[in-house]
Amino acid sequence: MPNLYRQGVAESQTTIAMMYQWQQALSASGPWSDIPGAIKVNYTPLHAEGVTTYYRRLTTNCDSVLSTSSIATVAVNANTAPTINVGSVVNTCLGSTTRLGGSPTATGNGGATIASYQWTPAGVYTPNNASANPTVSPTTTTIYTVLVTDNNGCQSLGQQLVNVYKADAGPDASTCVGKIVRIGGAPIQGLSGLTYSWSASPADPSMSCTNCAQPDVHPTAATTYTLTMTIPVTGGGTCSTTDVVTVTPVAAPVTPNFAGPDKTFCISDLDAFLGTPKESGFTYVWAPGNYLQWNNVSSTRFQPGNLAMPNPNPIKYYLTAIKQGCSFVDSTYASVIEANAGVDGCGPRYVGTADRTPNINETYSWTKVSGPGNFTGATNLPMVPVSSSGGGSTTYRLTVSYNGTTCTDDVVVPPCGCVVDIAVEAPFVCPSFGLNGGANSVKLTATAGDIFSSDPSVFTYTWSPNVGLSAYSGREVYLTDNVERTYTVTMGSPFDPSFNCTRTIHVNNPAWSLPVFQAKDVTTCPGISVSIGQPTVAGYSYAWTDPQKYLNDTTLSNPTAIVRGSQYFPVLVVDVGSGCVARDTAHVIITGMPAGIAGSDIQMCGSGTVQLGQSPLPNVTYLWTPAASYQPNNTAANPTIPVAATTSFYLQATNSVTGCVVNDTVKVTVKVR
Template sequence: MNLFVTRLAGLRRRGAAAGALVILLLTLAGAVRAQAPCVAIAGADRDICSGQTTALGVGPVAGFTYRWSPTTGLNNPNIANPTARLFNRAATPVVRSYTLTVTGTATGCTATSTVNITVKPGPVADPGPNRTVCSGQVFMVGTPAIPGYTYQWPVGNAQAGLSIDNPNLAQPTYTATNPNQASFFRNVLLRVTAPNGCDTLVTLVVTVLPAISAQAGPDVSLCAGTPTTIGTPAQPGFTYSWSPATGLSSPTVANPTVTQANPGSAPLATTYTLTVTNAAGCTATDQTVATVYPPAVAPAAPAVAVCAGQAATLAAGAAPVPGTTYSWSPATGLSNPNVLSPMLTLATPGSYTYTLTASVAPVGGTACTATTTVPVTIAPRPVAQAAPNGPVAFCANDTRPLGGAAAEPGITYRWRPATGVADPTAPTTTITLPNTTAAPLTTTYTLVATSAAGCADSSQVSVTVNPVAVADAGPAATLCPGLATTLGTPAQPGYTYSWSPATGLDDATAARPRLTATNPTAAPLVLKYYLTATPAGSGAACPGRDSVLVTINPALAAVISGPAVLCDLSQPQQYEVTSAPAGTTYQWSVTGGSLVAGQGTARVTVQFAPGTSYGLSATATSSQGCASAPGALAIRYEPARVELAVASVDAASNSSLTIGFAAGGSNPVQVLRRVAGQGSFAAVGTASATATSFTDTSVDAAANSYEYRLDLTDACGTVFSSSLAQTIRLQASATAGSGGRDAGTITLSWNAYVGFPVQEYRLYRSLDGAVPELLRTVPGSTLQASLPAGAGFSQQFRVVAVSAAAPALQAGSNTASVSFANAVHTYNVITPNGDQLNDVLVVDNISLYPGNRLRIFSRWGREVYDATNYQNNWGTDPGLAPGLYYYLLTLPSAGTTMKGWVEVVK
């Protein structure tokens, strides 16, 4: 069939000349097909691996039947191309031959074809038996490796709970992990590849049981022979095993008790291992350490007998055991109750029992203890009182008592040394000692008391024998007040001194104090000073005393009376010293002037001259020659002056006015005011004489001109007045213009400023609240001015008078205002012929409306002009045709729109 088709295709390629032949062949096609020979194609020989599939033959052709032999491993032996799956259990390749027989169904023809299949043996793959393992168990899978084979075990999420050490080994090791409460299984795959390239995939099922845990419990510490529990409570289904079993109550329970001895001196530690097994045979282990401490030892200690207050050692000679702590009870009298052999000191006689507790403290456990007791006897101790009242000090050859306690039966007494002691064997006696030196002599005496039991006590006292002191207050003296003299004589070594009274003395404890004389009376004052001299360290026991008379003449005082303030230097002034004693002379001194009369007496006349400083002093001398301290009187010159410099209305307010002035003196300046030329002056306030200005806020400067005067009263009561100053009152009026370029006229008038000569007046204007600008300067004789109205809706004016002197003074007027409507107005006819008359469309006051817009239209409605901020310049275009035009004027600042017409005439 295929051969026929190929030939027919060849005929097609031969062109039109063969067309008839093609038709003929097509006519004969049915007969040729029925007579086609049978063809069998079994396919090419091949190699496959054991267990691998392969397709035989080729596609089927209609009209033929197919049969394969043998049928082993074929999925269908009666089709043209079946699939064969073959196995080779041997160790070497096996060849399988298959024969295909093709039979024509119409002709009965047959054909055969054979194909050889070489089946290579597959690798040996054995993952081992299925496994059931415990969580945490490490186990091996697979079988020993075959040389030349390669192995691949799976890894990844599909094997969760299993970790492998090497996935490319024939016998790798897995570690199972199951933190859950239920078992799980994993299909573990093994792919084995032989040297011939064939591979095999086999499966191993691994079941992982849940994890179990062993709780041996915390480490324990215990004393030798003391039971202690280890482990934790048992869980159902578990078995327990402890190792070793030494000292355990049972090695097969979950929480046995452990009891051990320790004959040594150091802690003995035993590690116990607990193995827990569940019903599946899974096990877990844990360990705990039991540390057994040796028993504590409290050594026996001998009894102690000692005198009260005497120290003795408890447990003397015993050596402490390392690791053992000691505690004595009670702790009374012990140097340290926490050592084995403390020192004991008790003051109270009696019988006592002290208990020693020795402890070995296991870490985290209860201490191991042992005790022993020691009897203690404290014998009474005698009391020696050498100085019940403290140290003894007395003067040479005096007698003083020693001791002070009564003798007790059975007690002997002894004083050491016995020098000067009346009875050296008595607890209470007296002592007498000499001192021929100039310094105190001190000796320590000791009294020893001894009991029949041999207990002793001692006491000491310091005995000081002081020499008798020598005091010399020195000779009598007579002094003037304010002068000084020295009392007494040079100091003796080791002496202390005290003077009484201490009045006037620089140091009442010095041997030679300095006395400064004072006498508040008018008669001589006689004082007696007493000196007490005492050797060092003897206190007041052996003082020496002396006295001295001091006469102090009466003191003088020069107190000057007279005027302390000068207002007029042309007149002489009288001064005197009051209460002058008879026979007193005076010495006067003048600053800033000269003495006219009275030198040497209590009353003088002084003439002062112009200057900068003034003063007067006097010194008095008594008949005994005592001079007073200089008496002084400070004098000041206060010439009063007041000058009014300027009176000006404040630029910011017509109700505030500032007065500038200069003044001198100590009294305040009084400011007086009146409406110019009307009534009397009245006070409106005061200012300090050191100030330079005063502000009057109770005025209406727009309605009135004011006159001001300043008054100043000097220190002597004379009143001085300044010259007058009159403020400027400005008045403004406006006359409206006729329109167009005539905006109107403003007339300003004001009164003449009084206070300083005026050289000129300066006229200022502010438009609509803007910064004022200087408009004009006029001579000082001019009091009126006319101005064109100019621009603006509101205009404020102010006049300032300027003086001729340098620096110039200025005095401002009130602020006067005028207002304008500034209406917008247009004209209906323009004649743009170049004669400068009515050539353009003029809009009156248009410049006062910034942002305006002018639009002009022809009579047919066509816009011919559009301008913002119109400049009064439309109509100059030479091409502008005569005729009627309409305009639209918008004034944004005024919020209005105007419409109208204008005619252009040429």
């Protein structure tokens, strides 16, 4: 529909659904009757001999007639159109000549004579398309139509189908080596006497058939297949056509092992590559893609990281090379080894670290680079024992080798004193049998202090006096009574009999006591400062956990918190004199109110009664203004009220527990009818 313009602004019209109905009558004045099924824009009528008929078209929208067309008149005389005989369907080959029409092509009726012929479609006709029986050489199957006119001007149409057949060997194809490809076009159906004949150059014994339309082949080299198709020609004889198709197997990459050789890398190696150079025409995909920088190139960077070993290790990668739909697969192994001589530290001890590559059979070799120390055991393992290094530092080197790759690392053992530490593990930290709850509550653990070792148990430990402990040798012992004593632990080395050091610890001091502290649970409003602890006690230290920085100071006994949502604050209180601790948690509870507590704005047509607010909340009081006729009253959470004009109502809601106050407004808009 065209646009309408109102004051220069275009407006689209509503689409009107229209339908058509053709009617006929034997008189221009009617009566008119609907023609069944004649509901399209155009209509082609059929007429009985000698009957003049009148036609018109109605345009409707189902409810009414929108328009009526002018009347068309078809006057029919008594003459009879010519009789057509174009002959049967013709089957022929591409490039062959075909004679159209019958014998004769048409005859006149009622004494009429044929005046002219006109063949279509346009093309080359011999002698021309006005001949009764022209010859043609169509390139595709064609329906020829002849218009025959007699001397009375009556006309008839006739049609003749010429089927043009040609051999179809199919499109040239590439195939994967050993993969079957089907050549040729679909078989021609319903044509009796049709034959197919295939030949191949070079000869291909893989052809599934040589006398069918579509043989299956899988050549090992580029091969040209020739199809000769022979059909019977309408009217007698045969004709033949040929077509060729070439099938080319896709060759594999020139490099036989295109994924490359198996490779081993030192951990943290930044120049770790797998694969070989790209070959023209191929795309590549690595799988799995773990630890690879790219998975769609021929040569990719291997990135296992510098901390954890890859899993699995070695890892097997598959590289698929793809060309013209054909896939070729190769594989390679990538493995990672490490030389980790361990952390610098005093001896005697083990140097090195545990083997993290159990599935790789690498070799380990330790040598002393410099210094007075020495090995005290095997030198071909991941971890080996060394002596103390009195008089100067000793440097040891670890060399690890596998698959042509070598990694090295050094460790230094300096001259140090002898230190043994005693750690206390107890509910309240201090070494007191009575304060911590009695049996099995206090564990003492001895550890080599400045002597680095991944396994402190390689040292020997003895405890004295031999009373009040669960054992008197070994790293770990428990207090078994509440008697005040001082214990001494002596640490020795299996690598150096002359090596030992001691440490003492005082236990069960009757003057010790547990800190007394209780954190507060506080209910408050959002954003209000509240205290959560207790007054300071001399001799105590305080440590609050506050990752979000809600407290003013985490080392105070009674810090203040400002939060907008409920939070927990754990605290650790330490008696500095005894080392005994107390733990507690403060809980700050925020009691808020819902947004829009006065309710949503209201619109109404004319005056009426509306309900304000929301459902009542526990421990909350309400006060509505301005003064009006609230029902039941202006202290209800959701009163009803008559409204005659647009008015804003104000609500003050107060939490009686926390004192929190919220003010909100709801507007009632009254529209005049």
